[in-house]
Amino acid sequence: MAFTTIISADALHDLIVAHAPLLVLDCTFDLTDPAKGRAVYAQGHIPGASYVDLEEDLSGQPDGANGRHPLPDRAAFAQHMRRLGLNSGQQVIAYDGNGGHFAARLWWMLRWLGHDAVAVLDGGTAVWQAAGFTLEPGSTPAPDAGDFTPGAPLVGAVVSADQVLANIASGEFVVIDARDPARFRGEPHPLDTVSGHIPGARNRFLRDNFDADGKFLSPDRLAAAFRAVLDGAPPEKAVMQCGSGVTACSNALAMEIAGLRGAGLYPGSWSEWTADPARPVQTGA
Incomplete structure (x- = not known):
């Protein structure tokens, strides 16, 4: 059964130990220091996780009139998720070290693409470590491209x-x-x-x-x-x-x-x- 809202640290750990076909994505970010999230990821992240950047990956280009973090083009975002290795129907786990707020953006955006099997790690990095689970430094090798194809949005209205x-x-x-x-x-x-x-x-x-x-x-x-x-x-x-x-x-x-x-x-x-x-x-x- 897919996780579609949140997942506990214990449940995620069990999936990783079982070598389930997961895509784990670290969304840690600092609005006052945009480079900090990637640096924190390099210092230590959940094993197997790749990094996604709020401003580079989860936002379009601000033009002064469309807000600080406008949505990216839907097709371009789907293509980026394929580059990260996303396959259709694959379980995605998003987390961050910021209370889950940036991970929730990824959760919403994947549902915007019609991908249902996405959940946020409840409590994020802090709860993962409090449960006694380890982080790994460095970066995760780039996976093979996935076959994800976007479908009908699974979210409510997107209003202007x-x-x-x-x-x-x-x-x-x-x-x-x-x-x-x-x-x-x-x-x-x-x-x-x-x-x-x-x-x-x-x-x-x-x-x-x-x-x-x-x-x-x-x-x-x-x-x-x-x-x-x-x-x-x-x-x-x-x-x-x-x-x-x-x-x-x-x-x-x-x-x-x-x-x-x-x-x-x-x-x-x-x-x-x-x-x-x-x-x-x-x-x-």
């Missing part, structure tokens, strides 16, 4: 800035902002050129989805929390948003764990929204 703008009046969907409450309220932050939030958006701080060990809360607790944010709206009417469309995927994963399926994503998120000064901004809780 214009759709979000129209939604302020129509209320067709519920925008859920994953940023911390201070940024949402409008307190200055180094990553934000403008402070505040999209008018009408609701706040669900992504770190509230985790326990003290960095693992996701139970499905029941996550479901209760997101139902409270949705306030009666169905999950397929949720649209995830954050600073640049990355950590929003962590909220999307949390909803999937909770059994609340079909949430959409606004990939441009706050960094795209505020690139146009004509778009309205709201402050306050």
Whole structure:
């Protein structure tokens, strides 16, 4: 049976020991030091893992108007996954040393390509090491190219800035902002050129989805929390948003764990929204 949301360190270790045909991908990244993730990977990573870079592999080219981490071309991303060795139906495990937020971006993007067998290591590198499992230094040899072919997306709607703008009046969907409450309220932050939030958006701080060990809360607790944010709206009417469309995927994963399926994503998120000064901004809780 495929893992499609999260996987425990013990379960991943068992698959590696059994030589299961896995593709393990390290997504560790530092927004303030883009070279650091690859350096951390070289110092030590889960055995057999290859490295994927948020900005080089999981993002398109920013142009000043499309946000800090726009989605790449879908066909180009599929080709890159084949180069990493992905085969159709193969189990992919994504992890990072950042609480799983960058790994969740890869999880969402593979589902965007129609690949269902992808899961995030619950708790990431820290939980792997806490379980007594080792890391290996260096890099993993490049595998043979895979045969993956993209299919119909397994994610909800991918919405544009214009759709979000129209939604302020129509209320067709519920925008859920994953940023911390201070940024949402409008307190200055180094990553934000403008402070505040999209008018009408609701706040669900992504770190509230985790326990003290960095693992996701139970499905029941996550479901209760997101139902409270949705306030009666169905999950397929949720649209995830954050600073640049990355950590929003962590909220999307949390909803999937909770059994609340079909949430959409606004990939441009706050960094795209505020690139146009004509778009309205709201402050306050």
